Amino acid sequence: MNAGLVVRNIGELWTTHHLPPVRGAAMNDVTVLKDAFIAVNNGLIVGFGSGSGDAFVGPVTEIRDACRMVLTPGLVDGHTHLVHAGSREHEFALKLQGVPYLEILKRGGGILSTVAATRAASFDELYDQARKSLLRMLAFGVTTVEAKSGYGLEPKSERKILKVIEKLNETQAVTLIPTAMGAHAIPAEYAFDREGYVATVLADLETIRLDGLAESVDVFCEAGVFTVSETKRILMRAKELGFAIRVHADEIVSTGGAGLAAELGCASADHLMAINDKDILALAGSDTVANLLPGTSFYLGHDYAPARRLIAANIAVGIASDYNPGSCPSENFQFTLQLAANQMKMTPSEVLTAATINPGYHLGKSDRIGSIAIGKDADFVLFDVPNFDYVLYHFGVNLVVDVYKKGRRVIADGRLVKE
Numbered sequence: 001m002n003a004g005l006v007v008r009n010i011g012e013l014w015t016t017h018h019l020p021p022v023r024g025a026a027m028n029d030v031t032v033l034k035d036a037f038i039a040v041n042n043g044l045i046v047g048f049g050s051g052s053g054d055a056f057v058g059p060v061t062e063i064r065d066a067c068r069m070v071l072t073p074g075l076v077d078g079h080t081h082l083v084h085a086g087s088r089e090h091e092f093a094l095k096l097q098g099v100p101y102l103e104i105l106k107r108g109g110g111i112l113s114t115v116a117a118t119r120a121a122s123f124d125e126l127y128d129q130a131r132k133s134l135l136r137m138l139a140f141g142v143t144t145v146e147a148k149s150g151y152g153l154e155p156k157s158e159r160k161i162l163k164v165i166e167k168l169n170e171t172q173a174v175t176l177i178p179t180a181m182g183a184h185a186i187p188a189e190y191a192f193d194r195e196g197y198v199a200t201v202l203a204d205l206e207t208i209r210l211d212g213l214a215e216s217v218d219v220f221c222e223a224g225v226f227t228v229s230e231t232k233r234i235l236m237r238a239k240e241l242g243f244a245i246r247v248h249a250d251e252i253v254s255t256g257g258a259g260l261a262a263e264l265g266c267a268s269a270d271h272l273m274a275i276n277d278k279d280i281l282a283l284a285g286s287d288t289v290a291n292l293l294p295g296t297s298f299y300l301g302h303d304y305a306p307a308r309r310l311i312a313a314n315i316a317v318g319i320a321s322d323y324n325p326g327s328c329p330s331e332n333f334q335f336t337l338q339l340a341a342n343q344m345k346m347t348p349s350e351v352l353t354a355a356t357i358n359p360g361y362h363l364g365k366s367d368r369i370g371s372i373a374i375g376k377d378a379d380f381v382l383f384d385v386p387n388f389d390y391v392l393y394h395f396g397v398n399l400v401v402d403v404y405k406k407g408r409r410v411i412a413d414g415r416l417v418k419e
Helices: 024-028 089-096 101-106 111-120 123-139 155-171 194-210 228-240 257-264 277-284 294-300 307-312 333-342 348-354 357-362 388-393
Strands: 005-016 030-041 044-050 062-065 070-073 075-077 142-148 175-183 216-221 244-249 268-271 289-292 317-319 380-383 400-405 408-412
Touching: 005 348, 024 307, 024 348, 030 348, 070 075, 070 388, 075 333, 075 357, 089 101, 111 155, 123 142, 123 155, 123 400, 123 408, 142 357, 155 175, 155 194, 175 194, 175 228, 194 228, 216 228, 228 244, 228 257, 244 257, 257 268, 257 277, 277 307, 289 307, 289 357, 294 333, 307 317, 317 333, 317 348, 317 357, 333 348, 333 388, 348 357, 348 388, 380 388
Parallel strands: 005 062, 005 070, 075 142, 142 175, 175 216, 216 244, 244 268, 268 289, 289 317
Antiparallel strands: 005 030, 030 044, 070 380, 380 400, 400 408
16 A cells, blocks of 8 residues: 655664563563664554565655664653643752751642642643643653643642643644542641541542543552552542552552552552562552663662563563653653663663563553554654664754654654744
8 A cells, every 4th residue: 555654764673562561571572674664654653674665656745854863662761740730959958958848848849849839820720831841751752641730739729730740742743641640649638537538539439420521540659658548549430430450569668569469450650769569569460560760760860660660570560751840851762871871771772672662561552552553553663773772872962853653753863843
């Protein structure tokens, strides 16, 4: 068939070929095609392989020369707190001086300062700030982003955040997967009424579902935040309502959050720096993706999640940025990938799998995104590098040249394409 677009002279085309979730040794097994092409029609991949793709070229086919660059699927960032107001650089010096987070909270900082700023911000202010971050993500090769609420912590503000995500989805070149996270923290007004706030979160889930504002629900299961029991109540109700469910688990101490994720069939268990052997075993017996966030470990100076132990246990691993104003204020997903290799000792093939098909799977979109395959959305990235290993080796700069979203070039020569 004649394609609308053929990109040829690709130095190397990298993609996974396994059905998701890709786990264990299979994560290190990817397809690498040399001297390759990709053919696109009506936003979908209609062909790819070694060679020039002449069979897909017709009289009106647009042909682009990849100039020997490396092509990968569009990157999938499966954990972000994209929409928020303000920033927290004023706390940075305090952290460097060793001031504990709880003391920063007492001084009006921490997550509650972001909550106050987000509640006070207008819809347009939130949209404009999030849009700038989203465009930075796109420039680093990210074509799909999971975006959580969680800085409103009361129904009106949570819905404001979710509606910002909805508008971004309608207007921007990145696909957003919305997650409701009213259970991100206990707001100040409920400091002495935990049960009252849990009840508020539970009541709001049905309205969010009816309005179609979120596809999944997340809870921060951690000491001092939500208990395993509270987390289970919220997630079970979310599951009853038809949401996918996920959990921030075992970030600081081992609370059993990862085991709960496996028990409930969560799409992902995220963070996992403090996961114990029992919960590793539980995840190994499930389809829950262990979603690791090395940027947070880097920024906070904490231990990294045990990626090698998780992969050895035959668990499907994903990696994500955890972009947020408090513990990972960076939209640079390439740096996240570099940390996964350098600090968590993941191989280049494992990193690619964890940044494409596995997050596509836990976001429920692996039939459309996450790999180069016939019939999938033509989301792909061209890196000006000799091979994908180089993306992880050469850090601190943006190596992306072009980004395609559903067959349309949205980043060209490192710059946003304006229609």
